[in-house]
Amino acid sequence: MRQKIQDVMDDPRAVAAVAAALAEDLGPGDATTLALVDPKVEATGEILSREACRVAGATVGKAVLEQVDASLAVEIVTPDGCDVARGGTILSVRGKAASILVAERTALNFMQRMCGIATLTSRFVEATREYGTLILDTRKTTPNLRLFEKHAVVCGGGTNHRFGLYDRVLIKDNHRRLWLGGDPDRLDLAVIAARKAFPELAVEVEVESVAECVSALRAKPEWIMLDNMDCEMMRTCVALCKGLSKTEASGGITLERAREVAATGADAISLGCLTHSAKAVDLSLEWSIV
Numbered sequence: 001m002r003q004k005i006q007d008v009m010d011d012p013r014a015v016a017a018v019a020a021a022l023a024e025d026l027g028p029g030d031a032t033t034l035a036l037v038d039p040k041v042e043a044t045g046e047i048l049s050r051e052a053c054r055v056a057g058a059t060v061g062k063a064v065l066e067q068v069d070a071s072l073a074v075e076i077v078t079p080d081g082c083d084v085a086r087g088g089t090i091l092s093v094r095g096k097a098a099s100i101l102v103a104e105r106t107a108l109n110f111m112q113r114m115c116g117i118a119t120l121t122s123r124f125v126e127a128t129r130e131y132g133t134l135i136l137d138t139r140k141t142t143p144n145l146r147l148f149e150k151h152a153v154v155c156g157g158g159t160n161h162r163f164g165l166y167d168r169v170l171i172k173d174n175h176r177r178l179w180l181g182g183d184p185d186r187l188d189l190a191v192i193a194a195r196k197a198f199p200e201l202a203v204e205v206e207v208e209s210v211a212e213c214v215s216a217l218r219a220k221p222e223w224i225m226l227d228n229m230d231c232e233m234m235r236t237c238v239a240l241c242k243g244l245s246k247t248e249a250s251g252g253i254t255l256e257r258a259r260e261v262a263a264t265g266a267d268a269i270s271l272g273c274l275t276h277s278a279k280a281v282d283l284s285l286e287w288s289i290v
Helices: 012-026 031-036 058-068 097-127 146-155 173-177 187-197 210-217 231-241 255-262
Strands: 042-049 073-076 089-096 134-136 169-171 203-207 223-227 246-250 268-270 283-289
Touching (some): 012 058, 012 097, 012 146, 042 097, 058 073, 058 089, 058 097, 097 146, 097 255, 097 283, 169 187, 173 187, 187 203, 187 210, 203 210, 210 223, 210 231, 223 231, 231 255, 255 268
Parallel strands (some): 134 268, 169 203, 203 223, 223 246
Antiparallel strands (some): 042 089, 042 283, 073 089
């Protein structure tokens, strides 16, 4: 089931992040605008997409403009999660030209990055639609922008994996090597130990072979991550996990390979590229003086 799109700006962390981004850019004031622009001049503007894309960050752009000047009239034309054609309008603004100038770059920086993530995510979702495979993000996000980037994944039709280190146990190879007093080959015992420490959290185990999958399944973790496997091995593991644990394929999966991986029957595919390698969408703010 597709994760519901909510307004990221309902989160106080997002409001604070927008304020921090504006402070970073504005400092003590916009020297060029203060020097050259009459503060009484009014203008209208539209944030347009110069390429077809999936929209994410419309409410963020609106928040940026309104934090700069609450008197600006901002309207979202194309909401988050919707597609916009080349030349299409995402939002419009009317008010003091100086205020729009101050907000313009910060708004576009958030929106072009978020639209890029949403657009790439939507391509993976479309490639695997036949199989109903969940497209998951990862923690490979820009520091302090994770909230916005994971929101963009949802706008693209994807689903958020754990937000941080605190909301799911994910046992990887390094955890097994460092497991004091534990047998790194007894993944079931690692699952049991993790559940004892954090009974309220889902437990996921990374496996790289059929033998490791069998070992983990003895404790029936909620998820088993099939890491860097070929499709034949994935199919074997998916069959073993059926009715016991959900499966997540991971490890360098490209858009060209996504359909083939989904056909193995894995419940989900996790992709770091959604957030660390998405190309920003080309957006612009077009002006008219009132």
